[in-house]
Amino acid sequence: MSASASHRIGIISILVALPFVSLTGLFGKFLTISPLLIVQGRSIFAFGTLLIALLVMREKLFFQDYREWIWLMVSGSILGIHWIAFFEAIQVSTVAIGLLSFASYPLFTTLLEPLFFKEVLRRQNVVAALIVICGLAIMATSSEEPNAIISGSVIQGLLWGLLAGFGFSVLTLLNRGYVRNHSPLLLTCWQNGFAALVLLPWSLSESWMISGKEWSLLFILGVICTVGGHTLLINGLRHVKAQIASLLIAGLEPVGAIVFALFLLGEIPSLQTLLGGLLIVGTTFLITNRAN
Secondary structure, eight states: OOHHHHHHHHHHHHHHHHHHHHHHTTHHHHOOSOHHHHHHHHHHHHHHHHHHHHHHTTOOOOOSOHHHHHHHHHHHHHHHHHHHHHHHHHHHSOHHHHHHHHTTHHHHHHHHHHHHHOOOOOHHHHHHHHHHHHHHHHHHHTTSOTTGGGSHHHHHHHHHHHHHHHHHHHHHHHHHHHHTTSOHHHHHHHHHHHHHHHHHHHHTTSOOOOOHHHHHHHHIIIIIIIIIIIHHHHHHTTTSOHHHHHHHHHHHHHHHHHHHHHHHTOOOOOHHHHHHHHHHHHHHHHHHHHHO
8 A cells, every 4th residue: 555545544534533532522511420430431331342342353352462561551541541631621611621722732742753753843743733723722712701711710621631632642652653563443442441440449439320311421422432433543543643643633623523512502603713713624634735
């Protein structure tokens, strides 16, 4: 397969994953339980579904090298922390603030990827990441009150979102190093399994009196959004650099979230939001075309 065809397959895989990923942020408002329980339920459902899928397909289930198990435990722990920070950012502030601060991860990825893989830090990727952040800032501030930026909830949301962005960046880079040699389903399965295992001691101390509706939402979040979305994202990393994948997700995920919010929450985007979205989509389109 040629390099251009491989790159195209990776881009398509990431774009197909985006609707599932875009829905994820809305669950921070749909669910009233704590972020810890959201992540615990999400990872358990995802792990169980993927384990059944691997058994049905008679795929490889275990690793023989103990170093790979250590890597999976580390990456699974990072995954759990990233998710908790992401939902915490949305619950303590707003979806807009949570997504804006989480969208910092292309900058983290752009700066960290050359250290991970000894690659050249390209100026165009730095500039593109900054433009994406500017576009997200336009979108996020369009629905905020003028004095909201000084509130404690917004500051908390920004800090939690930055932690989520840093965690996702590190996880993306770790996955890139392993995904070329392992099945995306297998990696996603065990990362969710270890995330659930690591968080279990803390989640057992919380109340699990959850309604049937919230169990259903956790099932959708864990199976459809997580299994579908993250498996496609990891598969895309087989063919696309982490910098480009990060720009695609950061640029288009909020746009998808706005569309879903319009139909599911009745939120009508302002002209300022649409302008920010246009800036983001244009930037991601240009940077992915140049990388081809």
